[in-house]
Amino acid sequence: MARAEPPPATFERRVLRSAAGHHYLRVRLELPDGGARPNAAQLKQLVVAALKELHGEVGAALPVDVLTYEEKTLSAILRVVSSGFVKLWSALTLLGFYQNRRCAFRVLQTSPFLLALSGNSRELVLD
C-alpha cells in the first residue's frame, strides 16, 4: 500500500531584532517644592522641551505620546518610537528645571509591551 509521504517538515527560523515599534516608559516627575502641578499638556510640553534642549529640532520632532497622566502622583506613561527610545530617556535624565523650579524625572519601568507596565515586581509585597 503506497501512502503519500508527507513532505518533510521544513524548519524556518526568523529573528526579529526590534519587532516592537514603540517603547513604553512609566515615569514620575519629582517636584520637591510644593507648587502648582503641571497638567497633561504641560507635561508633554516639558518632555518636548527636554528633547529639544538635548537633541535639537530633530529630537523635538520625535513622536512622543503621553498615554496616561495622574496629576496627584505626577506619574505618567509615555510612548515613543523605538528608534527614539535612547534619546527620550537621556533627555528626561538631563532635565533639571520646570518653570525655574528644580525637578527630576524618575523612570520606574520601561518595556516594549504596554501590558508589562501593569505590574511592578518591585512593589510586590510578600506576606
Next chain:
Amino acid sequence: MVRFKNRYVLCQVVAEEPRGRPCIEERAVGSAVKDAIARAYGDYGLACCSLAFTVKYLNAYTGTVLLRCRKDFYRLLCSALPLVRQLESRGLRCPCFLSTLHVGGTIRSCQKFLIQYNRRQLLTLLQNCTNEEERQRIRQSVLSCSLTEEPSHSGEEEEEEDEDDGTETD
C-alpha cells in the same frame, strides 16, 4: 590599527552679492556651521560634531571651504549644512548658503576632486561669457598658468587658477 578616521566635507559658499567676500573667514564659517548643528541636533549633536571639527581650508575668492569632522558623525554635519543661512563676521552679515561638493576621507582626495571641478568650472565660465573682452581675459589667464613649486605653499593647490565668475568688473 586603531586610529581616528575623519571625513573632509568640501563645500562652496554661494552668495548673491559680491560684497559679502570679506565676510568669509574661517571663524565665521566655523561658528555658523556650529550654530546650525546646535539648532538642529541640540547639545548632543553639537558635542558629537565638535570632536574634531575645524575649517581646514578656505578660499575667499572662490568660496571653497573644507571642513573636517569625525567619520561617525559626518552625516550630522552634512545634513546641517543646508541650514546655514548667513555668515557673520565683525558686525557684517551676509546671506549665503553652503552647497556640498564632495565628501572624502582624506584631504588629498578632496584636493583631486577640487582640481577637476575647477577645470570644469573654467570651461563652463568660458562658454557662458557674454562679451569678447572677458573671453580674452579668461584665455589669457589660463594660458599664463604654470606649475610653480613654491616652498612656502602647503601644497593645497597644485595649479594656479584665476577666478572669474563673470560678475566682477575688477
